[in-house]
Amino acid sequence: MKYIIAVIQPHRLDAVREALAARGVQGLTVSEVRGFGRQKGQTEIYRGAEYNIHYVPKVKIEIAVDAAIADSVVEAIGEAARTGRIGDGKVFVLPLEGAMRVRTGEMGTDAL
């Protein structure tokens, strides 16, 4: 099994979710994060004072998947999240050794 972590633009979330559903991935977990990278934050001006907002709001998606479909999931995320501009984000794939569905206690890929 693989644990996929994707950091994407907030407004691509719905598209990514739909792309994943189309590939049979039902479950995922999302959180709000702040990204630092090539894409620079903004300067906001309040009453003439400049405030440098270094970070950029992003969302992080976490998805546990069967190893067999990991590549296609990564690809799907890439396609759905891509706008071609700096700041589109990253996808990371980590090894996943175990999984449990809390409700039933099922283990392994059955739990996903």
Next chain:
Amino acid sequence: MKYIIAVIQPHRLDAVREALAARGVQGLTVSEVRGFGRQKGQTEIYRGAEYNIHYVPKVKIEIAVDAAIADSVVEAIGEAARTGRIGDGKVFVLPLEGAMRVRTGEMGTDAL
């Protein structure tokens, strides 16, 4: 060492924390996340307009543990978080290669 990630119902957090403390796990890190899964979100109605809230609020717990107790920790989380209804969440176990306590610079299991 293992890195355990659990996504659970927010109101089970205290129970899980206590169950873990009972097994000697002192440290953990918690964040607010949004879950998508079998459990469907809600429909909220404001002035007759239906808004589909696709996501369900969850909390994510992260715990680094010695490999020896990983299974019992997963089990403890499962028991404490279980209500038997859809949406109870998942527990994931990832391999963990290194750990450091920032305060002292201690490494490995000593750092947990």
Next chain:
Amino acid sequence: MKYIIAVIQPHRLDAVREALAARGVQGLTVSEVRGFGRQKGQTEIYRGAEYNIHYVPKVKIEIAVDAAIADSVVEAIGEAARTGRIGDGKVFVLPLEGAMRVRTGEMGTDAL
């Protein structure tokens, strides 16, 4: 490649970010989390009623790096985040099998 997760004191974030930039790490992702550990939360008193705030606000940093520099990154975080007091936080190192830059589709270390 390694996936480094650090939980640190919020007010050390800027220092850590600078230390990392000095070592050539440009990208990272940050989120607000709540920490439970040795450091105890606070007691807030509102109108004579004591409220136990068990958790302590922390920030979590995630950084994907080439395996070659992982140790030096961990060390850099440790130095920049250390105040020497309980609650300084932890750094965890997980194996990372794949990475993709969404914008270009680049894979592996090129994507970082």
Next chain:
Amino acid sequence: MIDAGDTAWLITATALVLFMTLPGLALFYGGLVRAENLLSVLMQCFTIASVVTVLWLLAAYSLTFSGSGAWIGDLSKVLLIGVPRDAAAANTKIPETVFFMFQMTFAIITPALIVGAFVERMRFGAVVMFSVLWLFLVYVPVAHWVWGGGWLAERGVLDFAGGLVVHLTAGVSALPARHRARPRLGFPHDVRPPHAPWMTMVGASMLWVGWFGFNAGSALSAGADAGMAMTVTHISAATATLVWIVIETVKFGKPSMVGAVTGAIAGLATITPASGYVGPGAALVIGLAGGSVCYLMVMVVKHRFRIDDSLDVLAVHGIGGAVGVLLAAVFADAALGGIGLAEGRTMGGQVLIQLTGLIAVLIWSVVVSFIIIKLVQALVGLRVSAEIEEQGLDLNIHGERGYNM
């Protein structure tokens, strides 16, 4: 002769009505949009208040309330020149400056109400331009017809505090504005829910309290008329609130806060034109009518017509105002506890006059607003880009965020 008591009340009423817009209406609307658009709503209300103020002084007041034309006033009171400092406003015992200010707060809130129809997608420049043109081409003439001695006033139309002048004009002008601005992206299924219902409740409460200034202030004196206007206003608001709560409880089992406050606003809008003419019993009936008709219309507009009247300006203000204009004629009857119709006028006759006013104002508002919105579209464009709409107006248009937590 200026009376200190009347003046004390009218200055206060002016403050109350300004408070309705700043920050009342701004918060009411602001709570209903996405967090990323909050400041744009506040900014639109704040800017409209400022622009209308200056224009009111430069020309709009004079065009509304000076001269005796049937269609429009004259320019003799531009900049209030020629109005002595201590002159009393016609037929009152308050200084004309106070009358000028009191009426101005109405001219401010009316275009601000329309903002609710195109929040979250309209360009800032377009909002300002629309408001300016609309003030001169819709508000000023209609206010002159009804309150400035124009043709509707001469026929004896009853509109105590602005069912025609404020709520109907705003409500139906929202229609073409909204039509051209088109729905928000994602409407009707994926629009984000109100980001801060609590804020909407605070705004609604301020509107409710401020409405005492609106309606009881329209008596232009501090006496029995003001007292009764305040009383019926409050009763209608409370009744319509309960109507909404009951309907939602029966239909969904969940009476909502946003629903309850919408009911209150419906009750307030409906009683407005009648508030100087009717008694407390009638206020109950008007509140019942306003609450249920507006509830129905919100459903019809949203579900049948699938119009994205984002904040229900048409369904609440337009319809509420219209219902109130008609009921004013009925309950003004002395037999029904009202102050009585004009000598020799029958209820049927008065209803006819009200209908005339209603239809005239409706057609004028819709047609002229349509022309204005086309013009604005041609000159500066109406909508922001889809990308800006997705990311929210605050950061893109105003360079700020409502929350930096």
Next chain:
Amino acid sequence: MIDAGDTAWLITATALVLFMTLPGLALFYGGLVRAENLLSVLMQCFTIASVVTVLWLLAAYSLTFSGSGAWIGDLSKVLLIGVPRDAAAANTKIPETVFFMFQMTFAIITPALIVGAFVERMRFGAVVMFSVLWLFLVYVPVAHWVWGGGWLAERGVLDFAGGLVVHLTAGVSALPARHRARPRLGFPHDVRPPHAPWMTMVGASMLWVGWFGFNAGSALSAGADAGMAMTVTHISAATATLVWIVIETVKFGKPSMVGAVTGAIAGLATITPASGYVGPGAALVIGLAGGSVCYLMVMVVKHRFRIDDSLDVLAVHGIGGAVGVLLAAVFADAALGGIGLAEGRTMGGQVLIQLTGLIAVLIWSVVVSFIIIKLVQALVGLRVSAEIEEQGLDLNIHGERGYNM
């Protein structure tokens, strides 16, 4: 004869007191609960305001202020029928409609105050039913006894703006209500802290400013009495605030915002019954007394009795009101800067009368509230399920969230 100045002030005062509930009290309480229960509090305040309004018109006003019974009024002013539009209220120069409205705002805020005792756990239907019954069975009779010419009025009890009628009734009725509703889950150790202390401060500020309407409005005229009532009200509030700040600084080294505003409310509640009778020096003393006694009681109630009076209704309003009722008798004395007691009445005699009123109102309120709460429990049940309580009332009961960020 109606006086424009008095009327101007009383209309304004009515708006101020309504503003105290909507949104003042709602925000004050709302900030003190969990974010997931915010809307439920706002909704309860909004609904109580609406329900009481309609009932006030239908019967409650008449039962309180019409007729000359010792125990209860009559029904001759139901729907305000028979009250001419321009009638002045008895012994005043304001229209009776304004008196009707002004008094109504008191009848609104009093049951709304009680809400603070059972927030975060009570069913919505139970809150409404309790409030309705309580209005008729506690508020109306007590208000009639004290202000409507009933038996306490005849004995000459002093209660200028509602120490007995408002604060004591609300404060002690909270006791049985809270008792039956039982503490919140997790009380006293794991209750969540106030979700928005800033909001509580805003509500408190609105209460403070609105209280000028409450106390100075109770003079029912715009003159020296109103001026002095406003003055002593403000001084007492400020003094009690400082008392609280000093105590917290000494005890914890951390003067808290929530503490300071609680002190202000304590000072305001305490001066209320005395506000028409005493001078500025006395206001300092009353503020000192109100601040320190209420501080003590908050501690005693929470720590000694371990009662979950969630928002301190008993400790602040009940005790504050009682202290003020007694001190009114003392400082009304002309020698102490007051307006003087009734001819031939000694301070001791007045204290006795005050004590009579206090005990009678206390017993009546507690007993009747206990019966009402039992009845409501039997009819619709008091508490939501533990699961709903854990998840919060907003989403479960009202189908909304206070924040959708």
Next chain:
Amino acid sequence: MIDAGDTAWLITATALVLFMTLPGLALFYGGLVRAENLLSVLMQCFTIASVVTVLWLLAAYSLTFSGSGAWIGDLSKVLLIGVPRDAAAANTKIPETVFFMFQMTFAIITPALIVGAFVERMRFGAVVMFSVLWLFLVYVPVAHWVWGGGWLAERGVLDFAGGLVVHLTAGVSALPARHRARPRLGFPHDVRPPHAPWMTMVGASMLWVGWFGFNAGSALSAGADAGMAMTVTHISAATATLVWIVIETVKFGKPSMVGAVTGAIAGLATITPASGYVGPGAALVIGLAGGSVCYLMVMVVKHRFRIDDSLDVLAVHGIGGAVGVLLAAVFADAALGGIGLAEGRTMGGQVLIQLTGLIAVLIWSVVVSFIIIKLVQALVGLRVSAEIEEQGLDLNIHGERGYNM
């Protein structure tokens, strides 16, 4: 003789001005700081209001308004002793208690304005001590000179509602206070942006509406003077708002909400000293001047001098007040629509008097504030530790958080 109409208005005006501080100014400032410092700002405003109230009664009122000294009043009205309950204030038809209260709200808001200069870093004890000393050593004498019959009053200085007494004193006293308190950590590059611009807008709206009480209340009667004061106040605010919006649109392409409301406050501060003397046309010019000069000064202070006047007290209130004091002399001229200068006084002569007042008040305020701040620094220290500053004042100083979501 007390007049009910005048009294009605002045009680209301008092409530409005108190509302400007609680919660208006508190929210205005609170929105501009970090979330972790929100409560500290609210607490400072609330505490200053309470402390000043008590001191005003104990001595400050008497020292300001009693007696005929050129430099300072006397102590004969301490505790309002010797002021009969129904005495009218000199040259007015309102009770002296109301005058006492109305003036007190000015004495409250003035030191609260200064808070804006050292938010997010000053000790709570230092803020309180500074405010107390400042009240007695700066506010009281200057108010006596200008309004209490002192030497500037005798020379005929024009300051209707507090350009010298309120805005200039607060604005320039901020300078030494800020100087000694030094900038916030991270200034100017890494200071956190305003945590809640929406809250700043709400506060600004309350300030705007409350300013009707401030300026129109300063007429001390409800008549033509109050009406005109309200009118010009509103026009100046609206004009200065538009100035700010236009400048930002031209310069950055993004008109900001925070900018717009800052413009409004600048317009309000600038018209304040002139508001009783000028006409509506002049208000346009004063608004234009106030808006543009204050905009310029905000830039100069921040970018040229790199002073951390956190919330622009100097640039907006100090400069706005000074500009208004000078323009008052110009536009009071009857030829320019004003009420006319004193008999035999030329415009040049009046400008000279205004300049005298301006320079005297400026020097006095700066010097005395400097001494006070040094004293406070020596006695209790000014700044919190860097660690507390980083973590925020709320939790460390007050033991609370503004938000517990």
